[in-house]
Amino acid sequence: MGVVREVESYDVEVEVAGGAGGGAYAVLAHLDSGKLTQWLPDSALRLPRGDYAVAATVETASVDAWLYHTRFTVTGDRKLTLDPRNAKRIALSVPDAASRVTFAGVSGEWDAPGGWIDLSAGGFDLDRAAIGRIAGSPADKRFLGSVTGSWARPGTDGLFTDSPVTYDQTYFSKGVPFTGLTRRTRIGDYATLRTSYQADAVGATAGKAHGARIGRVSPGHRSPRSACCRSGAPNTSTPTPDPVSGPASSTRSPPPSRSAR
Numbered sequence: 333m334g335v336v337r338e339v340e341s342y343d344v345e346v347e348v349a350g351g352a353g354g355g356a357y358a359v360l361a362h363l364d365s366g367k368l369t370q371w372l373p374d375s376a377l378r379l380p381r382g383d384y385a386v387a388a389t390v391e392t393a394s395v396d397a398w399l400y401h402t403r404f405t406v407t408g409d410r411k412l413t414l415d416p417r418n419a420k421r422i423a424l425s426v427p428d429a430a431s432r433v434t435f436a437g438v439s440g441e442w443d444a445p446g447g448w449i450d451l452s453a454g455g456f457d458l459d460r461a462a463i464g465r466i467a468g469s470p471a472d473k474r475f476l477g478s479v480t481g482s483w484a485r486p487g488t489d490g491l492f493t494d495s496p497v498t499y500d501q502t503y504f505s506k507g508v509p510f511t512g513l514t515r516r517t518r519i520g521d522y523a524t525l526r527t528s529y530q531a532d533a534v535g536a537t538a539g540k541a542h543g544a545r546i547g548r549v550s551p552g553h554r555s556p557r558s559a560c561c562r563s564g565a566p567n568t569s570t571p572t573p574d575p576v577s578g579p580a581s582s583t584r585s586p587p588p589s590r591s592a593r
Contacts, residue, residue, distance in 0.1 A: 344377040349415040354391025366446035387451035400509035401466035419464030420512025431483040
């Protein structure tokens with residue numbers, strides 16, 4: 333018979349507020365060790381003492397709310413309240429009525445003692461997306477939030493393989509999470525990049541992804557991700573300044589030649 337001595341730990345009650353009737357999920361990352369702990373409704377949390385990065389999503393009838401807490405401190409029993417009413421809509425658009433969203437993503441990243449922590453999500457319905465802060469979230473210089481959208485023109489088959497153009501936007505918020513984000517862009521807001529690609533074999537297909545970053549990235553750390561695209565439609569990011577949320581990256585890129593070999 334053995335005895336395991338528990339490290340100093342406390343109970344954390346997670347409450348979903350605001351009349352949310354859909355699903356809820358949260359992940360907490362210990363900032364010193366990097367250890368991840370997941371929470372689902374009706375589950376119990378007991379966490380070691382320390383500071384935690386928190387990312388959560390709450391689904392309601394009208395929105396999917398993405399919520400972040402930059403530094404949730406556990407020094408005793410605590411309550412963590414996930415309230416989708418703290419999130420505001422993400423409303424991004426491009427100057428091309430024929431284009432459709434190919435990717436949407438949100439990310440919270442921490443340059444923490446335990447290593448680079450990335451709590452991100454992508455591939456959701458941008459028309460339902462909202463983002464905000466969990467109550468009590470302080471400003472923290474280690475935190476970097478981002479919101480991404482990518483667009484392309486679908487073909488008659490509904491795919492984006494031969495889109496003549498792609499549009500990509502990434503917005504960053506340093507120190508604090510976004511509380512909603514609205515941007516309506518014009519053609520002049522985009523850097524234009526013309527690219528070409530060669531296929532390895534006749535009939536070969538490929539996909540292309542890209543990333544955006546802000547500032548210096550430590551060796552071995554991943555830079556903040558911005559987006560990916562489908563079916564080989566090319567896109568690349570070039571930073572341009574944004575006066576409200578920090579630097580944004582946006583591009584407009586033609587596709588490779590369909591006859592490339």
